[in-house]
Amino acid sequence: xxxxxxxxxxxxxxxxxxxxxxxxxxxxxxxxxxxxxxxxxxxxxxxxxxxxxxxxxxxxxxxxxxxxxxxxxxxxxxxxxxxxxxxxxxxxxxxxxxxxxxxxxxxxxxxxxxxxxxxxxxxxxxxxxxxxxxxxxxxxxxxxxxxxxxxxxxxxxxxxxxxxxxxxxxxxxxxxxxxxxxxxxxxxxxxxxxxxxxxxxxxxxxxxxxxxxxxxxxxxxxxxxxxxxxxxxxxxxxxxxxxxxxxxxxxxxxxxxxxxxxxxxxxxxxxxxxxxxxxxxxxxxxxxxxxxxxxxxxxxxxxxxxxxxxxxxxxxxxxxxxxxxxxxxxxxxxxxxxxxxxxxxxxxxxxxxxxxxxxxxxxxxxxxxxxxxxxxxxxxxxxxxxxxxxxxxxxxxxxxxxxxxxxxxxxxxxxxxxxxxxxxxxxxxxxxxxxxxxxxxxxxxxxxxxxxxxxxxxxxxxxxxxxxxxxxxxxxxxxxxxxxxxxxxxxxxxxxxxxxxxxxxxxxxxxxxxxxxxxxxxxxxxxxxxxxxxxxxxxxxxxxxxxxxxxxxxxxxxxxxxxxxxxxxxxxxxxxxxxxxxxxxxxxxxxxxxxxxxxxxxxxxxxxxxxxxxxxxxxxxxxxxxxxxxxxxxxxxxxxxxxxxxxxxxxxxxxxxxxxxxxxxx
Numbered sequence: 001x002x003x004x005x006x007x008x009x010x011x012x013x014x015x016x017x018x019x020x021x022x023x024x025x026x027x028x029x030x031x032x033x034x035x036x037x038x039x040x041x042x043x044x045x046x047x048x049x050x051x052x053x054x055x056x057x058x059x060x061x062x063x064x065x066x067x068x069x070x071x072x073x074x075x076x077x078x079x080x081x082x083x084x085x086x087x088x089x090x091x092x093x094x095x096x097x098x099x100x101x102x103x104x105x106x107x108x109x110x111x112x113x114x115x116x117x118x119x120x121x122x123x124x125x126x127x128x129x130x131x132x133x134x135x136x137x138x139x140x141x142x143x144x145x146x147x148x149x150x151x152x153x154x155x156x157x158x159x160x161x162x163x164x165x166x167x168x169x170x171x172x173x174x175x176x177x178x179x180x181x182x183x184x185x186x187x188x189x190x191x192x193x194x195x196x197x198x199x200x201x202x203x204x205x206x207x208x209x210x211x212x213x214x215x216x217x218x219x220x221x222x223x224x225x226x227x228x229x230x231x232x233x234x235x236x237x238x239x240x241x242x243x244x245x246x247x248x249x250x251x252x253x254x255x256x257x258x259x260x261x262x263x264x265x266x267x268x269x270x271x272x273x274x275x276x277x278x279x280x281x282x283x284x285x286x287x288x289x290x291x292x293x294x295x296x297x298x299x300x301x302x303x304x305x306x307x308x309x310x311x312x313x314x315x316x317x318x319x320x321x322x323x324x325x326x327x328x329x330x331x332x333x334x335x336x337x338x339x340x341x342x343x344x345x346x347x348x349x350x351x352x353x354x355x356x357x358x359x360x361x362x363x364x365x366x367x368x369x370x371x372x373x374x375x376x377x378x379x380x381x382x383x384x385x386x387x388x389x390x391x392x393x394x395x396x397x398x399x400x401x402x403x404x405x406x407x408x409x410x411x412x413x414x415x416x417x418x419x420x421x422x423x424x425x426x427x428x429x430x431x432x433x434x435x436x437x438x439x440x441x442x443x444x445x446x447x448x449x450x451x452x453x454x455x456x457x458x459x460x461x462x463x464x465x466x467x468x469x470x471x472x473x474x475x476x477x478x479x480x481x482x483x484x485x486x487x488x489x490x491x492x493x494x495x496x497x498x499x500x501x502x503x504x505x506x507x508x509x510x511x512x513x514x515x516x517x518x519x520x521x522x523x524x525x526x527x528x529x530x531x532x533x534x535x536x537x538x539x540x541x542x543x544x545x546x547x548x549x550x551x552x553x554x555x556x557x558x559x560x561x562x563x564x565x566x567x568x569x570x571x572x573x574x575x576x577x578x579x580x581x582x583x584x585x586x587x588x589x590x591x592x593x594x595x596x597x598x599x600x601x602x603x604x605x606x607x608x609x610x611x612x613x614x615x616x617x618x619x620x621x622x623x624x625x626x627x628x629x630x631x632x633x634x635x636x637x638x639x640x641x642x643x644x645x646x647x648x649x650x651x652x653x654x655x656x657x658x659x660x661x662x663x664x665x666x
Contacts, residue, residue, distance in 0.1 A: 038103030292535030355508025
């Protein structure tokens with residue numbers, strides 16, 4: 001079945017004034033729906049005039065909204081980005097207003113009291129009703145009006161300044177300048193592509209394709225120190241203030257709503273349920289990893305001493321933040337003979353993309369076709385249609401926006417743009433998602449070569465894209481990745497395992513010069529090196545999760561001193577004086593507050609899924625792939641994550657595979 005482009009309701013040609021006008025129109029249309037639902041008399045409430053009306057509005061407004069607020073992350077036009085940011089603020093304020101509608105909440109409760117209506121509803125619609133009532137109570141709609149007004153004002157303020165936090169990061173464009181000898185050790189291809197200033201010095205940005213090669217391979221400690229200090233000082237003045245105000249607002253909201261802490265408020269709806277469970281999980285794992293960390297830090301110090309003696313540098317007998325990635329890379333090279341520069345030559349972006357798309361198509365029973373001359377927001381962006389291989393049923397589209405540019409979102413992420421759900425007509429709306437990343441852009445004389453880390457990132461984010469497109473829910477509220485936040489990473493993390501299997505690595509690699517296959521010996525070394533630096537790598541995740549929990553279990557937070565303290569205690573590497581990593585910790589302003597632990601928490605489930613099914617039955621097994629699609633991706637958030645896991649595994653999840661994957665003894 002050919003893709004009917006009329007089912008793609010997105011457009012990327014809006015001017016700043018169009019964005020402003022359409023934002024006002026969307027608010028007006030959506031408010032009319034809420035007014036209609038709120039105006040229904042208690043005795044007249046029905047599934048159609050309350051539940052279905054709100055669900056249809058979710059579907060319509062989410063598409064219209066993404067057209068308006070997605071460009072802030074991707075448009076090359078600064079005026080469009082700014083208009084999009086303002087639209088996001090206005091729409092987020094409107095969301096707060098509508099979430100506090102007493103009349104709508106009262107009618108939802110009235111429906112819940114009508115047993116005859118509820119009994120006829122589908123399970124997904126019942127879940128939607130339960131969630132909406134739960135959200136209403138968590139917004140204080142059972143509390144006096146004066147308390148509700150305070151809640152509303154605080155939520156609007158938090159929403160506005162969180163948007164500012166991320167805008168500041170997107171606009172950040174610091175450039176450092178170094179002579180070539182100050183960049184000794186970095187790869188030649190990296191050095192060649194750097195722009196030069198009038199005096200011939202290299203211009204190095206803090207974007208990922210510049211920052212990480214410098215931190216991993218530059219042997220000049222002073223250069224690394226300058227880079228790390230600048231990197232962890234991005235937006236330090238404005239964003240440190242914003243984050244600390246967010247902490248205060250979040251605790252004030254928790255107080256008003258009757259929760260001991262913001263973390264307790266957030267975790268009530270997560271798999272972990274409460275802060276004590278999270279704290280125990282992080283502490284127990286940290287203790288288990290300590291033995292690996294001790295060995296790694298000891299090795300790093302030995303390497304550092306050797307380097308200092310070799311190059312006549314002072315040796316201070318400690319590992320600094322600007323040393324960490326450098327010696328992690330050295331450990332992989334020395335202990336496992338991994339040459340990352342050589343390895344990269346086998347991962348040209350075009351080859352990785354082709355192999356990755358083939359693997360996903362085969363594994364999940366799909367067919368992708370590139371759309372020629374698509375309507376997109378930038379010339380770098382490509383677009384593909386997705387159909388089911390067996391039935392030819394059309395499933396949706398995805399966009400790939402893979403290279404850095406001025407003002408663009410600086411990390412890698414998947415953005416759901418059009419939820420797969422039922423329209424008011426009863427027809428299915430096709431899902432659309434975009435993967436946004438910042439891989440090195442190819443030039444006329446050099447291809448884009450990915451590090452193995454970047455290959456893993458590509459696989460991970462594309463996993464989210466598939467989750468968005470293959471979700472088959474009735475309601476937009478539960479579409480795709482709209483699952484519990486401490487489960488949302490698991491489906492994508494599970495798919496990262498294909499980046500460590502010989503069979504799949506061969507399919508997405510070949511030498512950029514002659515197409516030669518990646519040598520077996522290189523693959524064997526890479527697979528063996530999977531747990532290189534597992535102690536420090538995972539303790540860094542634990543440290544970030546602990547920092548997040550610490551600031552969100554108190555009324556005020558001095559983020560610099562708290563970060564320095566948890567870094568000393570958990571990572572055992574001191575934070576660089578004058579920096580504050582928290583000022584660029586976008587997750588905590590972008591929906592991961594009190595939930596960063598979820599990356600490690602969900603790994604427990606992802607490793608159980610991989611080792612219990614795929615590793616046992618075949619990593620390219622169509623049967624396991626179909627089960628994965630059916631039980632994990634298809635339900636979206638329409639059932640609890642724990643039930644999805646049990647359906648796929650055939651039992652309760654277990655932790656053993658997770659611990660073994662970290663190189664720990666069970």
